[in-house]
Amino acid sequence: xxxxxxxxxxxxIDSIQLGFYYICLVFSKGFFFYFYVFFLLLEKILxxxxxxxxxxxxxxxxxxxxxFLMLVFIFYVGVFLYSYLYVSKSDIKYVDKEVIQExxxxxxxxxxxxxxxxxxxNEINLFRKYGQMDINQVDFSDLKExxxxxxxxxxxxxxxxNYPVVQSGDNDYxxxxxxxxxxxxxxxxxxxxxxxxxxxxxxxxxxxHNLLNKTAFGSLSNVxxxxxxxxxxxxxxxxxxxxxxxxxxxxxxxxxxxxxxxxTNFYRDSDYQEFLNTLKSRSKFDFGLDVSANxxxxxxxxxxxxxxxxxxxxxxRVDI
Numbered sequence: 230x231x232x233x234x235x236x237x238x239x240x241x242i243d244s245i246q247l248g249f250y251y252i253c254l255v256f257s258k259g260f261f262f263y264f265y266v267f268f269l270l271l272e273k274i275l276x277x278x279x280x281x282x283x284x285x286x287x288x289x290x291x292x293x294x295x296x297f298l299m300l301v302f303i304f305y306v307g308v309f310l311y312s313y314l315y316v317s318k319s320d321i322k323y324v325d326k327e328v329i330q331e332x333x334x335x336x337x338x339x340x341x342x343x344x345x346x347x348x349x350x351n352e353i354n355l356f357r358k359y360g361q362m363d364i365n366q367v368d369f370s371d372l373k374e375x376x377x378x379x380x381x382x383x384x385x386x387x388x389x390x391n392y393p394v395v396q397s398g399d400n401d402y403x404x405x406x407x408x409x410x411x412x413x414x415x416x417x418x419x420x421x422x423x424x425x426x427x428x429x430x431x432x433x434x435x436x437x438h439n440l441l442n443k444t445a446f447g448s449l450s451n452v453x454x455x456x457x458x459x460x461x462x463x464x465x466x467x468x469x470x471x472x473x474x475x476x477x478x479x480x481x482x483x484x485x486x487x488x489x490x491x492x493t494n495f496y497r498d499s500d501y502q503e504f505l506n507t508l509k510s511r512s513k514f515d516f517g518l519d520v521s522a523n524x525x526x527x528x529x530x531x532x533x534x535x536x537x538x539x540x541x542x543x544x545x546r547v548d549i
Contacts, residue, residue: 253294260297261290321448324386324464328364329475355407356415356444360391367393369470376408380426382468383418383435385529385542387461389448394435394467396420404438415440423493428467428474430493431501432526439531439540446531452481452542458514465527465544476527476544479520480512485538490528498522508543520545 264287272280290296364384372379378395385391395403395417403419406412420426421434437446451457463478484490490508495501502522509520520526529542 253298254292260300261287265291321387321389321451322360322384322391324384324462324466324475328384328466329464330365354442354444355409356389356392356440359393359408360389360444362391364391364466364468367468376410379408380420380469381428384466384468385449385452386464387457388451389443390418390437390446390529392418392437392445394418394420396422396424396426398422400436403436415445418445421491421493426469427472428469428525428527430525431495432491432493432504432528434491434493434528434530436530439534439536446529446540449529449531449540449542450534452478453483453513453540463516463544465529467527474546475548477516477518477547478542478544479516479518479526480508480541480543482511482513482541483533483538484511484541487539490541490543491530511541518545 265284268280268284268287271277272284362382364382367382369379372382372393376393376395378397379393380396381394383390383392383394393408395408396419397403399422400419403417405414405416407415408417416438418435418437421436424430424433437449439445439449440447452461465476465478467474467476492504495504499522505520505522505524505526508526524545526543526545529544531540532538533540
């Protein structure tokens with residue numbers, strides 16, 4: 230009986246291995262066939278021996294599924310390295326006393342438009358370019374030359390969030406356009422179109438994608454870690470063209486997509502207080518911060534890692 234079961238298992242395993250081999254062989258033939266045909270065409274047109282050798286190389290690879298598997302492996306390793314590991318510790322920003330204080334007038338302003346002084350010359354990721362800026366040295370006249378939709382600058386302690394904020398006539402445009410208005414899946418950090426750019430609403434809302442490389446709002450996941458909760462000062466700084474505000478986080482949580490926390494203003498203080506109490510009760514951590522209907526708050530919203538829910542961070546304006 231045991232030998233019979235062993236033979237059955239061996240048959241199943243051998244069948245799976247053989248099936249996998251033939252599947253890889255089919256993909257290998259299809260994948261390398263296009264290269265073979267391409268260089269065959271070049272050989273017929275240009276009559277160069279180099280193309281004959283390359284054509285033969287790809288023809289041989291058609292019957293080599295291991296080569297196809299190696300290419301797939303290299304591809305996924307490359308995607309992983311680019312999208313996830315392309316993050317350096319220097320990206321983390323901290324809201325210290327210099328960040329909170331009034332603008333430093335004895336330092337020259339850095340130009341947003343200049344790659345020479347502000348950015349690393351080999352950096353093409355716009356989030357990383359702007360992430361290198363000193364929030365105290367941001368020149369909004371330069372920023373508005375890059376994009377007139379720029380309304381603020383946001384910095385979150387202990388994260389990579391240190392970017393310009395834009396605002397359009399809806400909450401869709403900057404989901405797939407960058408700060409230079411180029412069509413891009415990574416989008417940009419933006420303010421809810423219903424909010425005043427002067428941050429006078431009860432709840433001012435900011436959005437950003439949860440990117441794997443920890444740019445945009447990808448590093449907001451830090452806020453949900455015990456290490457961040459213990460070591461951070463929990464501050465968020467918002468600079469506009471005319472004023473700087475400091476906010477202190479009082480709630481962070483995961484939730485299914487909803488519109489409840491996206492309310493911007495309230496007709497009655499009692500409704501607003503109930504709203505604030507609900508937000509605070511949802512928090513993963515107890516920040517020990519009281520919030521009342523007299524407070525102005527901000528909300529940072531992004532998707533969860535599985536893209537099915539939302540990561541939400543709330544902070545109230547404080548005097549420093």
